[in-house]
Amino acid sequence: MKNNKPARKHSSAFVNQLLAETSDVEKAQINNRMTLATRLDDLIAAKRWSKSEFAAKVGKSPSEITKWLSGTQNFTIDTLTEISLAFNLSVGELFADPRPQIINHINLLVKAIKSEPIPFNESVGKKTIDSTSGIFNSNNPALKFSLPTFNNAQS
Amino acid sequence: MENSEPKTEYHLKGIELIRCTINTPEGTPAPNFNFSISLQTQLDVMPRTLTVIVNVDVISDDQKNVFGSISVNNVYQIINFEEAFKLDTQNQYEIPPKLLEVIGSTSLSTTRGIMYSLFKGTFLNNALLPLIDLPKLKQY
Numbered sequence: 001m002k003n004n005k006p007a008r009k010h011s012s013a014f015v016n017q018l019l020a021e022t023s024d025v026e027k028a029q030i031n032n033r034m035t036l037a038t039r040l041d042d043l044i045a046a047k048r049w050s051k052s053e054f055a056a057k058v059g060k061s062p063s064e065i066t067k068w069l070s071g072t073q074n075f076t077i078d079t080l081t082e083i084s085l086a087f088n089l090s091v092g093e094l095f096a097d098p099r100p101q102i103i104n105h106i107n108l109l110v111k112a113i114k115s116e117p118i119p120f121n122e123s124v125g126k127k128t129i130d131s132t133s134g135i136f137n138s139n140n141p142a143l144k145f146s147l148p149t150f151n152n153a154q155s
Numbered sequence: 156m157e158n159s160e161p162k163t164e165y166h167l168k169g170i171e172l173i174r175c176t177i178n179t180p181e182g183t184p185a186p187n188f189n190f191s192i193s194l195q196t197q198l199d200v201m202p203r204t205l206t207v208i209v210n211v212d213v214i215s216d217d218q219k220n221v222f223g224s225i226s227v228n229n230v231y232q233i234i235n236f237e238e239a240f241k242l243d244t245q246n247q248y249e250i251p252p253k254l255l256e257v258i259g260s261t262s263l264s265t266t267r268g269i270m271y272s273l274f275k276g277t278f279l280n281n282a283l284l285p286l287i288d289l290p291k292l293k294q295y
Contacts, residue, residue, distance in 0.1 A: 042200065042201065045237050046200070046237065046242055047242065048237060087246075088246060089246065098200045098201060100197040100198060100199045100206070101197065101198040101200070101247060101248060102195065102196075102197050103196040103197060103198055103205070103250050103255065104194075104195070104196050104255065105193070105194070105195040105196075106193070106194050106195075106292070107191070107192070107193050107194075108190075108191075108192040108193075108194075108287070108292075109189070109190070109191050109192075109218075110189065110190040110192065110285050110287075111189045111216075112187040112188055112189050112216070
């Protein structure tokens with residue numbers, strides 16, 4: 001049975017008290033630990049490693065890795081260095097937001113050949129494919145186009 | 156011959172109309188419509204999405220006047236991200252070329268439909284985005 005009720009905002013005196021007692025520094029520390037744990041989890045998944053494989057690469061036990069991924073570990077700079085080397089990253093990149101990777105980027109210029117305007121309601125002609133250009137042309141002269149020009153900026 | 160590319164499972168997650176402008180020229184009949192098209196595919200690792208950003212400018216013959224402009228983001232959710240995409244030695248993901256062609260073509264078609272819908276009834280009514288066969292563009 002479908003539940004159409006919206007989620008209720010939960011309020012707890014105990015939780016509110018805990019949050020009030022947490023300083024801004026502690027909140028930032030927790031946030032950084034959780035962010036790093038999430039990043040490690042993503043990196044391990046991206047490499048298609050198991051926790052055991054990752055543990056072997058950094059010379060730790062699998063249970064230690066489980067603790068790291070729980071977000072409760074306070075890493076030393078030496079441990080972060082070992083982790084970054086395992087992933088072939090710098091220590092700073094462990095904390096950086098992974099930026100989108102540009103896969104490809106192309107620019108095309110498709111020029112009209114004929115300058116006759118066509119009425120709004122005129123039907124479009126039968127489509128034919130131009131085997132050399134990759135552009136489908138129309139029998140309607142106002143909708144024919146020349147070869148595209150390229151400015152490919154693949155990165 | 157066996158296809159070595161892993162099968163990618165994905166679905167269309169969202170279509171975002173980023174920008175749409177129409178600039179009506181003064182006192183001139185319906186002009187020629189030329190198209191400046193930009194297609195960019197980007198990978199976002201954290202949400203496991205591929206986004207195809209399509210920018211189209213409808214321009215004059217001398218390319219100095221922009222009659223209309225549209226920008227559309229087409230977001231595709233990759234279901235089996237870790238299985239389908241592999242990291243190369245530079246920590247960059249390798250995307251199957253066939254997948255790029257399919258989502259590129261789909262995004263162009265989507266943009267064509269949005270353009271037609273938004274430009275209908277304006278002087279850009281006949282500015283139909285040409286059909287482009289991406290696999291035939293070796294640069295793609």
